[in-house]
Amino acid sequence: MGTFLDMRTSQNASNPFTATLSTFATNPSLIGVIGLQTRSVANPIVKLEGTIGIQADAVTFATLTVLFARGTTNPTGGTIVYTAVVGIPTLTGVIETSPQIVTVCGADLLAPAAAETVYTMLAYASTDATRIGPESFQGIAARTT
Numbered sequence: 001m002g003t004f005l006d007m008r009t010s011q012n013a014s015n016p017f018t019a020t021l022s023t024f025a026t027n028p029s030l031i032g033v034i035g036l037q038t039r040s041v042a043n044p045i046v047k048l049e050g051t052i053g054i055q056a057d058a059v060t061f062a063t064l065t066v067l068f069a070r071g072t073t074n075p076t077g078g079t080i081v082y083t084a085v086v087g088i089p090t091l092t093g094v095i096e097t098s099p100q101i102v103t104v105c106g107a108d109l110l111a112p113a114a115a116e117t118v119y120t121m122l123a124y125a126s127t128d129a130t131r132i133g134p135e136s137f138q139g140i141a142a143r144t145t
Contacts (some may be wrong), residue, residue, distance in 0.1 A: 002142040004043060008034035009061065010121070014137035019131040021054060021123060025065070032137025033073045037116045038130035041143045046108040048082065050121040050137040055099045057128040062088040067105045067122040070111065084105030088129070091142070099132050111141070 010032030022029040031052055038044045048068045056062040064086045072078035084104040110116055121137040 002045065002144055003017065004142040005039055005041060005143055006008065006037040007138070007140040008036055009138040010034050012136075012137070015133060017133045021036070021043070021129040021131045023123045024126055024127065026124075027065060028065070028124040029131065031120065031121040031123050031135050034137060034139050035116050035118045036139050036141045038114055038124055038141045040113050042060070042112045042113045043144065044113075045142045045144055046117070046119070046139055047105070047110045047142075048107065048119060048137075048139045049105045050120075050135075052101045052119075052123055052135050053099055053101050053132045054088065055132050056088045056125065057130065059080040063126040063131045064088055064100075064102055065124050065126075066102070068106050068108070069109055069120045069122060070108055070117060073120055074106065075120060077099065081108040081110070088125070099105065101134070114141050117141075130141065
């Protein structure tokens with residue numbers, strides 16, 4: 001049976017807004033940051049989940065890549081612990097204007113024994129896209145013994 005250690009949420013936006021989403025894998029947009037206090041427990045189980053609302057400006061199939069990273073708030077640093085590539089549907093020959101809400105769940109099963117571990121949610125698109133909200137990133141840590 002697991003023992004609860006910590007749970008945190010980074011609520012970047014709960015209301016509609018407009019911001020450009022990066023199209024560069026080498027410089028993804030920072031969506032959220034949390035610090036989970038894992039109390040120096042060896043091999044904690046860390047479950048991560050994030051939501052992002054986007055609107056793709058494309059007439060062809062587009063993708064959204066969501067990354068969960070451990071160890072830094074720097075978008076180009078840290079260790080990527082989970083990657084999800086999600087297809088964003090568009091209409092052939094017509095620019096899709098309806099928003100897409102994407103939720104991604106992942107885990108860090110190799111989390112270090114540390115007093116606190118920082119996690120970031122990052123994202124980038126394969127084509128021009130706009131972040132429109134909501135944006136939320138949360139994590140929960142547990143000990144297995």
